[in-house]
Structures are given as structure tokens and as C-alpha cells.
Amino acid sequence: GAGVSQSPSNKVTEKGKDVELRCDPISGHTALYWYRQRLGQGLEFLIYFQGNSAPDKSGLPSDRFSAERTGESVSTLTIQRTQQEDSAVYLCASSTQSTTGANVLTFGAGSRLTVL
């Protein structure tokens, strides 16, 4: 597609339920990132995929969070047993793998998660 697509755009769930957020990157972009942004805050790095390499999961806040990506296509971020502090906008971004070590990110519009 022309841009990074995220779904759902808004999700309201009850505490304790599992949620799945989807990201469809720009075709040909080998790198994919997930960030979390709480209201009025900056972006918190969650996870980074690069091609078929092992993902960098160093930003995942707990074992309730996981993400998958098949090849260079769609990625799914899963949050199990959601808590109220998980309420945030989850942003996905993709980029080409720069040969000069400077990845410029294209962001999706985000998925706003509200946990009641």
C-alpha cells in the first residue's frame, strides 16, 4: 500500500482481556518498529524487526506483550491480560534498510487502546 496501515484505529477492552493490534507496512520495507505513546508522553520503543533477523525485543515492558512478523509483511502486536496502564496509542513504523545506517521511519496513524 501507499502508507503504513494500522488496525484497529480504536480499541476499547476490559481489563484482563487479550488484544491484537495489526500493522501492514509499506511494501518493500524490511524494517518494522512498534512504539507505545501514553497520553502527553513521548514514544516508548517496544520492538524492532529487520528482515529475517531475530527481532530486538528489548523494549517490551512485560511478558504480557509479544509481537510477530512473518517475513517482511504484516506484524501483530499482542497484549495479554490487559491492564489499565496499557492504555495508550500504539504506533507502528516501517523503513527500508539503509545502506548508510540511517533508517527514516514512515509511521502509521496508530491504534488507540483504552482498557477499562
Next chain:
Amino acid sequence: SQQGEEDPQALSIQEGENATMNCSYKTSINNLQWYRQNSGRGLVHLILIRSNEREKHSGRLRVTLDTSKKSSSLLITASRAADTASYFCAAPSGGGYNKLIFGAGTRLAVHP
């Protein structure tokens, strides 16, 4: 942990004035980027400056980089109400410089 940290956290100016935002980072980098965010959703890339560059211009934007002080600044000249947004610096972290870490951002309000 944050690689980039901006100041001020918030900035309020009148149209036509210049706006300056600063960013400091912790580890060595090969580039630093600035992004803009409207309405708390997706970010848009503004400008990238490489570690061997000291200054870069793009339209009304001017970015400087001082690697000795591990700091960067973004200057928006002749600001407009449409420049109202949050501005974030992002610096790479980790081996390969591919993981971008963002600061907390500067919220800019430009009043007509």
C-alpha cells in the same frame, strides 16, 4: 531508556517568531532525526542530519548537530499557526544504529 531528550517541554510563541527546540542524546550516533506529530497520532519525518554534518536546512527548518556536546537543535523560522505540533528528536541506539529511540518531545503552540 531515552536516547534523545528535548527541551523545552513546551513552547508558546506568536506567529512570525522563531522557535528553537533542543535535543540531547547519550551515546555515539551516526545520524539524528527530527519528526513532527499532529494531534497525537502518526509522526512525520522532517529532517535527518548525519554525524559528519554540523548544520542542515530544509525550507524554514534549520538543524544543527554538535557531536562533542551530544546535542542538536531545531529552529523553525517565521513560524505559522500550522506549525503547532509536537516535535521529537530521534537518535539511533544499539549495534548497527538501526533502532531509533525518541525523546519526550517539545509541544509547540504558535498563536495567530
